[in-house]
Amino acid sequence: MPELPEVQTVVNEIKKQKLVGEKIKDVEILVPSLVAPMDTAAFAKALKGRKITDLSRRAKYIVATLDDGNYFISHLRMSGHFVTIDAKEERGRFERARITFANGKALRYDDIRKFGRFNLVKDKEEILGKLGPEPLEKSFTPKLLFSLFPKDKKVKLCVKAWLLDQTNVAGLGNIYVDEALWLAKIHPERPAASITMREAEALRDAIQSVLKKGIANSGTSLGHTQGNFISADGKHGNNAETLNVFHRQGKPCPRCGAIIEKSVVAQRGTHICPNCQKK
Ligand SMILES: [Zn+2]
Known part of the structure; x- marks a missing residue:
């Protein structure tokens, strides 16, 4: 998508x-x-x-x-x-x-x-009307992101599911959430309510970084059939080759060399480095 x-x-x-x-x-x-x-x-x-x-x-x-x-x-x-x-x-x-x-x-x-x-x-x-803030706006500060996370520790919703919900943060989907969580070294199954201010800082930077790179590379196309992303000029995006974890299961983590694993989190195929992203 x-x-x-x-x-x-x-x-x-x-x-x-x-x-x-x-x-x-x-x-x-x-x-x-x-x-x-x-x-x-x-x-x-x-x-x-x-x-x-x-x-x-x-x-x-x-x-x-x-x-x-x-x-x-x-x-x-x-x-x-x-x-x-x-x-x-x-x-x-x-x-x-x-x-x-x-x-x-x-x-x-x-x-x-x-x-x-x-x-x-x-x-x-x-x-x-119901959409969350735009993550590339100046106003999307670490403090804002931190303030949006649920604070009740009884809330079990994981950070990946929370990020995919467009009413929390707008525009993120499966690819960029996996990439941002890897960059911020946060495990996708961590409860959203457990994210600290320091982690929110790293996550804000990571979200902006992966999105900006995605735009600079004209988007991510995972394949070259009709079901994949094509822009209005009829071209595929170039971002897929730069992804660090998404669709890279079985390959080494670019940061530590551990083997990237794929599992299902929030009903979505999820890619993590088990060494960089600890539960
Ligand atoms: Zn790693």
């Missing part, structure tokens, strides 16, 4: 293609579930003739501000891709929607698994 760096890469790429400020000429929604509960025709009608005045990211959402004050908010979920194409290009095999612009370019939305979602709302807080 695309995480913060992948979604940011898509936003950066669409901006580079100069689609912000262009008038939307046509909208085709090919899969009704993409815009549900809205009707496909109503969705297309509301978007047609509008201009995107601003494009940004919040957590794993792509937020397009429209010139009528509404917001077009999309979530790529498991396997969604936006690809910028020439409007005349033929229908793609996994194409689920197409937004055509007045300048002859189009945004094609491909989604092999069809879990992606498009929303059109007047109040963006309807979708984004």
Whole structure:
């Protein structure tokens, strides 16, 4: 699933293609579930003739501000891709929607698994209101992160599950959580309530470091099939080769040489160095 760096890469790429400020000429929604509960025709009608005045990211959402004050908010979920194409290009095999612009370019939305979602709302807080803080903001200090962790020692929720919950910290998913916990030398099964101020400092730095590297490398693509991350320029990300633990089970830890192990934590495949990350 695309995480913060992948979604940011898509936003950066669409901006580079100069689609912000262009008038939307046509909208085709090919899969009704993409815009549900809205009707496909109503969705297309509301978007047609509008201009995107601003494009940004919040957590794993792509937020397009429209010139009528509404917001077009999309979530790529498991396997969604936006690809910028020439409007005349033929229908793609996994194409689920197409937004055509007045300048002859189009945004094609491909989604092999069809879990992606498009929303059109007047109040963006309807979708984004419950999200936790953005981890790359200046305000995301170690003190803030520490203050967010549960303080009741009876709370058994592990730190990995806590980090994956978008209402605690926004934008993290399985890959970057494993990478950040390894960098901060914290075991993913540690109770979130047991994280000390010192560990919160290391974890804040680690989260920012892995996310910044992910963005600098245009995201992580774990393979080269349609189900993997592809940015709006049709390219795969380069971050996979730089990962330290994720998908590296059986290989040596880059820090200490111990063999990286894979287990299941918070129902997700989890990668740790048993020497660097002690329970
Ligand atoms: Zn190690």
